[in-house]
Amino acid sequence: QTKIAIGTPPIAEVEAAFVAKDEGLFEKNGLQVEFLPTGSNQTLVAALVAGSHQIVAVSPTVMLQAVESGIDLVVVANCGVTSPRTAKNVGLAVREGVAIDKPEDLLGKKIGTPSIGGTLDILFRQWLKQKKVSDKGITFIEVPIPNTADVLKGGTIDAIIAGQPSLGRAVAQSNGKIAFHFMSDLPADIPYTTFVTTREWAKANAATIAAFRTSFGQAADFIGKNQDKTREIVSKYTRLPLEVLSKIELPECKPVPTVAAIDYLDKAMREGGMLKSKIDTAGLIAP
Amino acid sequence: MIAMQSQSTASKKTVPDSEMSTLEPRIRISDVTLSYGALQIIGGISVDIAPGETISVIGPSGCGKTTLLRMLAGLARPTSGSVELDGAVLGGPDRSIAIVFQDYGKALLPWRTAAGNVSLALEARGCPAKERPAIIQDLLQKIGLGRHADKYPSEMSGGMQQRLQIARCLAQEPKVLLMDEPFGALDAMTRQALQDEVLGLVATTGATMVFVTHDLEEAIYLGDRIVCLQPNPGRIGRIVDVRLARPRDQLLTREDPEFLRLRRELYDLIKDDHQ
C-alpha cells in the first residue's frame, strides 16, 4: 500500500476522487489516500511543492500559470469536463430590468464571474470571442459563489456567470432569466479541474500514478452507472445538500487527460494576455 | 477616642466673638470615624468651623491629617459620623470646596502648561474664554510663576509645581479652601510671601480654610485655631485658640509674646505625644 495525500477543492467537479475514495477503489489499487478538501488553488500548489501533498486538483488555468512561472507540474488525471449534457448547468444570469438578449448587449455591462482567470472565466471569454464581442468592453467583477444570488439581486452587477445551483437561485431571486447557456457553443472535454503533481514526483512514482489512473477510470465507470449513489458521495464530501445536488446534472467525468484540451486553454489564455512565455504543452501530461 | 467639641471661638477681627456662637458653622464635623477594613484610621473627630475661620491642623506623620482633609473635600466617605457643609450633609466633592493635594506631582495635568492647568479650574466653572488669560496671568503672578506660564509640569521644580496647584485652587474661587502641606517644598522666603498672599485672599473672599502643616510657626501664623491630632487612630488631642490680632505681619506677629508662648505650648504638646 502506498500512502498519498490529495488536496482538492470541495466541488462536484472532482467527483471521481470522492467516489474512488468512498467506494474503496484506491485501496483496491494499492493506494492509501488521505483526502483533504481545501480552499484555494494557490495554497494547494504551495502544499504540493512543500511536499505535504502528492497530488492536488487545481483549475487547469492555474496549472498553466504555475508552469509558466517555473513550477514543473504534470497532469495526472482529469475529472469533470465540459460536455453538451451538462451545458445547461452553467449560464449567464441576468437580473430583471437589464436588457441583454444578444451578445452585443453585453458591452458596457458589469458582469460577475466566480474567479477571474478561472476556467469558467476563460471559457466565457472564448465564447465572447466567437460572438465577436470584445471582452475589453465589459467590466468583470469577481463574486464568490455563495454570494451569486444576493449580489445579482442587490443590483451592483447586471449579470453573472454561474453554475447550478446558484444559477437557478440567482435567476429566481432577481426575477431575471438565463440569457445564454454559453457552454453549448464551446468545445467539449475541457477539464474544469485537473489533478496535477510535480514532474519529479511523477518520475519517481510512475506505478502510483498508474494505480491512481486506474482508480479514476473505475470511478468514472461507477459514476456513469450510479448517478444517485454518486450524488450521495459528493454530498458527503462537499457537504452540498443532497436536495440541491439532485436538481442538477452531475459533471461529465473523463479522467484521461488530453493535450488538445490543454492546448485549447493555453491558446485562450495566451490571447487574453494571461500567459506570455512558451509552454511545452505536450510534455505536460505525466507519462 | 476623645472627641472634643471646641466651644471656644476664633478671635478673628471680622467676626466678633459674640456673633460667632450664634452663627451657623460653615463646616460641621460630627463624630467622624474612618476605617480601612479592620484598621481604624480616624476615630471620632468632631469640630465646628465657622465661616471665614482658618483652622490649622498639626500632628505626627501618618496620624490622619490627609485623611481628614479628604473627608472634608468629599473624596472619602466617613465610616460613621458626618461632615456637613452649610447645614447639608456633604455627599461628595463640591466645586465650592478646593483642595491642595499633598502629592502635587500627581495632581497636575502633565499635558497642560502652567497656564493650562490653572485654566482647567476656570473652564470647570464656565468662565468665558476671553476673560481667562487675564485671570490666569494674575494668579500665576501672585504665586510667583508669572514668567513660567508656558512650562509643562515636568519642566518645573517641586516648589513650582506646588505653587501651581495652589493657583489652580484659587482659580476655583472656593468657599472652603483645604490645604495639605501646601508649602512643604518651598524655601522660607517664598513660603512667607505665599502665607501672606493666602491670608490676604482668605480675608478678602471670606473663605474658610483648613490648613494642614507640620510647621508649628506656620500653624500659629495662619490659624484662628489649631487642631492637634494624635495618631492610632487619628483623633483630636487638643484645640488651641490663637488670640493674635489680624492682619498679621511676618515680623511683628512672630515677635508677639503670645506667638512665642503658643509655639512653646505646641512644641511641648507634640514632644509629649511623641514620647
Next chain:
Amino acid sequence: MIAMQSQSTASKKTVPDSEMSTLEPRIRISDVTLSYGALQIIGGISVDIAPGETISVIGPSGCGKTTLLRMLAGLARPTSGSVELDGAVLGGPDRSIAIVFQDYGKALLPWRTAAGNVSLALEARGCPAKERPAIIQDLLQKIGLGRHADKYPSEMSGGMQQRLQIARCLAQEPKVLLMDEPFGALDAMTRQALQDEVLGLVATTGATMVFVTHDLEEAIYLGDRIVCLQPNPGRIGRIVDVRLARPRDQLLTREDPEFLRLRRELYDLIKDDHQ
C-alpha cells in the same frame, strides 16, 4: 555667573582641617553649567566635597537645587564642566551614589510593599535573600515604619512614603548620599529624630552627603558647609562654613550661639536675595 571655589574646609571632627586640603575630594564639581535648549538653568558651579563631608544646599524655589543633585547622581549630563567622583569623571548613575528624590510618590514601586521597596536596593547589590528580611526590618524600624512593612505606597501617608524612600537609599549602603528635601513632608519631631538617625549613619559609614533643604536650621544642624544658591541661572551665592562641634545635639547645638549667629546670617542672606 560667579563661580566660587570654596577653599575653606569643613570642621568635621573626624577630618582635621590640616588634612583636608591634601585629601582627594570625593566629589569635584568643576565649572558645571546646564541648559535646556536656550535656557540656562545652572551657570558655572564649582565645589569640592571631601569624603565624609556633609554639604547642605539652600536656595529659593526653582533655583536649580534638584538639577544640581541630579547631575551629582549622574542622572543629568552637564552642558559644560564636569562632575568627578573619586577623581574619575562621572559618566552616569552609580550604585555607590544614592539619591532621595523630591517627588517621593513617583519614586516608589507602587506594586511592592514597603518591605519590597527596600528590598529592591538589596537585590540590586546582590544581597543574599536570607539576609534581607533582617536588614529590611532594621531599616524600617530606624525610620519609624517598623509596623508598616506590609503596606503598599498607596496606603501610606506622604511622610511615610518619604521615609520609605530614605530607607531604600540607606539600603544601598552608598558612599555618597544625595537628599532632595527628604524631610519636607514630616512633622517637626519625626524630622528631628530622622535628622539624628541620618547623621549617625553618615558618621558610622563615613558617607559623603549633599542635603537639599529649605529649612535653614536643618541646613545648619546637618551641614559642615552650607552652599547658598542664587537663581537665574543657578549659581553659588555664598558658601558658609558651619563650625559646630560633632556629634550634634538637637537641644544643645540649636542653643549654641554660633548656631544662632549662622541662622541670622543665612536669613539675612536669603532675604537680600529675595528682594
Next chain:
Amino acid sequence: MTGFSFRKFGLGLSGLAAFLLIWKLVTDAKIVSPIFLPGPERTFTALMNGLAGGPLLGQTVETVERMLLGWLLASLVGILLGALIGVSRRARTYIAPTLELLRPLPASAMIPIAIAFLGFSDQMVLVVIAFGALWPMLLATIHGFAAMEPRLYEVSAVLGLNRLQVIWKLALPSAMPMVLASLRLGLTISLILAVVGEMLASREGLGQSILLASRSFRSADLFAGIVILGAIGLIGSRLLSMAERRLLRWQASSR
C-alpha cells in the same frame, strides 16, 4: 524640535540594509523556492516596471484612499465607544459585553455577510475595515481611562467637571500615548483589511493586484505590491509620529 536627526536616519537605513542583505542571503540560499519568494533585485525590477508603465500607481491611490477612510471611521467609532464605556457604568453593562462578543469575529469572515447586505460596494469594504480596525482604539481608550492617575479623577471631582469635560480634558489626553500607539496599529490593520477587502470583494486596488499576481504565481509582482504596502505603512506611521511628537511634547521633555 526639528524632529529630524541624521543619526537616527543613518541608523534606520543601516538597519534596513541589514534586512535587505538577510533577505538576499535567504533567497540566494534557496531555502524557499524562488517561485514563491523572490529576491530583492527581482522585486525591485517588478516594482519599477509596475510603477513606470504599469497600474501600480493608480491602485496605490485607490488602496490608500480606502485605508484612510476606513481608519478614520474606525478611530472615530473606537475612541467614542471607548470613552463611553470608560466613563459610563451603564454603557459598561449594556454595550461592552456585546462588543466583547463581536471582537473575535474574523473580519475576513464578515466580508461575505457584509457583501450580502451592502453588495460589492466601497461602503462594504469600508464597513469591514472599520469593524476590524476598531478594536485597538477601543481597548486603548478604555484602558487609558481606567489607568488614569486616580488623583486626577479626584481633581476633576473637586473642580466639578462634567462628564464630557472629564473625557475631553482629562481622560483622553491621559490616554493619549496609548491611543496614539493604537492609532498606529489601527492604521496598519486598516491597510491590511483594505487589501483583504479588495481581494475578497474584487475592488480595484493593490489587494486585487496582489491577489492576481499570487494566482498566476508572479511572486515578484506580489512582493512589489507588498513593498508598496510597506511604504504606505511607513509613511503613515511617520506622519503619525510627527503628530505624536507634537501632541506628546509634555512627555518628551520628561525624559
Next chain:
Amino acid sequence: MTAAFGKSWRAALLPLGVIAVAQITATATRLESDSLASPAAIVLALFSVIADGSLLRATFDTLTAAFFGCIIGVGLGSLIGIVLGLFRLADDLLDLTIELLRPVPVVALIPVVMMLLGFGASMEVVIISLGLLWPSVVLARAAVKEVEPRLMEVSAVLQLGFSARLRKVVLPAILPQLFMSLKLAAGYALVVAVTVEITANPFGLGYGIMMAQQALRPAEMFAYLVWIGTIGWVISMGLNAVQRIFFPAYAKGERQ
C-alpha cells in the same frame, strides 16, 4: 456571584434585541439566500454541528493553534518591544524596517510559509505569531516609554542589570498594558487562525466556515461565526478573571 448574574441579563439585552429583529425580518421577507440565514436556522445548524462532533474537533484545532501562536507572537513581540523601548539605539536601528514590515498582510505570506511547512498546525502557528508580532511590538514599546521616568532613574541609580530591570521595574510597570495587549492579541489570534483556515489550512473553525460557505449552507456558516464569537468572549472573560485574581492591585487602581 448573584450580583454578576443579576447584571448579565442587561448585557444580553442588546444582542437579544438584534437577534429578535433579525428573526422578524427573516420571517417577514421569507428569507431565502445562499449567504444569509435566520437566527432560528442558525441555532438549529449550531445544534447539528455540535451533535456530529465536528464543531468540537474544529474548536480544539483552532484554539490550539491560536494559543501557541498567541504565546509565541505576543511573547516575542513584547520582548522586542521592550528592548526597543529601553534602548534608543536598537529602536533607531530597527524602527524603519519594522515600520516597513508591519503593514504586510499575513494573508499574502501564507503561500511562502506554506512552501516551508506545508499544511498543518505549525504553519498556522507561524502565521498567527507573525500576525501578532508587530502589534505586540508596538504596544510594548509604547508602554515602556510611558513608564514613570522616576522609576527608570531609580533602576539606573541602583544599576540594575537588564534582566533585573526588566523583572523588577519594567515588567510590573507595564503589566496592565501587556495584559491589554494580550487581550487584543487573543482576539486577533482567533481572527488570524480562522482566516488562515478559511484561505488555506484544511482544519479548524475557519475551514468549517469555508466548507459551509462553499456548500451553500449559510445557517451553518453563521453557526460557526456565532460559536467563534462565543469562544472569543469566553476567553476574554477568562482573561479578565485572571487579571482580577493575579493583579488585584491593578484591578483596584483601574476601577477607581
